[in-house]
Amino acid sequence: MNIKDHIIIKDNFFDGNIYKEIILDISKLKFTNRYKLVPEDAKNLSQKIYFDVPLDNNHFAVKEVLKKLFENYSLDLLNYEHSYFLSTKHKEATPHNDQHSDVNCLIYLKGESFLNSGTAFYDYDEEKNQYTINKHVGFKENRAIIFDSSIFHASLQFNAGAGSRYVMANFFKYKDKK
Numbered sequence: 001m002n003i004k005d006h007i008i009i010k011d012n013f014f015d016g017n018i019y020k021e022i023i024l025d026i027s028k029l030k031f032t033n034r035y036k037l038v039p040e041d042a043k044n045l046s047q048k049i050y051f052d053v054p055l056d057n058n059h060f061a062v063k064e065v066l067k068k069l070f071e072n073y074s075l076d077l078l079n080y081e082h083s084y085f086l087s088t089k090h091k092e093a094t095p096h097n098d099q100h101s102d103v104n105c106l107i108y109l110k111g112e113s114f115l116n117s118g119t120a121f122y123d124y125d126e127e128k129n130q131y132t133i134n135k136h137v138g139f140k141e142n143r144a145i146i147f148d149s150s151i152f153h154a155s156l157q158f159n160a161g162a163g164s165r166y167v168m169a170n171f172f173k174y175k176d177k178k
Contacts, residue, residue: 003103003148007121008073009137013107013144014064022061023110026166029053031086052169055082065105065170073146077103077172084109087155088164095122095131098149101171107144111165114139115156122152139165 014022031051055062057079065082069075080101098104111117115138122131131152137145147153149171157165 003073003075003146005148005151007135007137007148007151008144008146010072010144010146011140012142013068014061014142018061018064019142022168025061026053026084026109029084031084051086051088052083055084055168057082061168062170065107065168068144069105069146069172075103075146075172076175078175080173081169081171083169085167085169086164087157087167092158093120093131093154093156095120095124095152095154097152098171101149102174103146103172104149104153105144105146105168105170105172107168107170108139108141109166109168110141111139112163113141114163117163117165118156119145120154120156121147122154124152 031053033051057063059082062079062082066077066079069077106119108118115136117139118137120133121135121137123134124131136156137143157163
């Protein structure tokens with residue numbers, strides 16, 4: 001299956017025991033600023049709100065994500081980059097796409113179930129250099145969003161009522177595009 005231009009939403013992505021093990025795992029880890037290697041003068045406000053813990057390909061949660069994507073969606077993917085991710089409330093949307101990968105699998109782990117803590121998907125008008133929201137997905141624990149990495153997206157945590165959230169971010173390449 002190729003998910004070009006698609007967005008798949010799957011609630012209860014992890015089985016109950018695996019999900020509980022992941023929540024226990026994130027409670028024991030130290031999250032560090034995602035942009036720690038960016039020179040201080042290059043950092044902007046949005047870069048100071050993201051914290052992560054990189055995961056290697058042998059981590060139990062990474063293996064489970066690959067298994068689920070293969071079994072449920074026939075996605076035969078290469079591991080690329082994985083991390084637990086903590087993001088905090090911020091002032092504005094930061095639309096972006098992830099051209100370094102082919103497929104994103106973002107799994108909401110822990111946080112308040114709230115539409116404004118979710119993810120927005122955007123159309124981008126190059127002539128006007130303008131982003132317009134065309135879809136949004138609310139935050140719900142253990143919900144996965146699997147989508148084409150070229151789709152512009154951003155956290156909705158700039159909206160009123162949004163709080164911090166933990167997610168698992170997974171970036172993949174298609175095996176046939178090695």
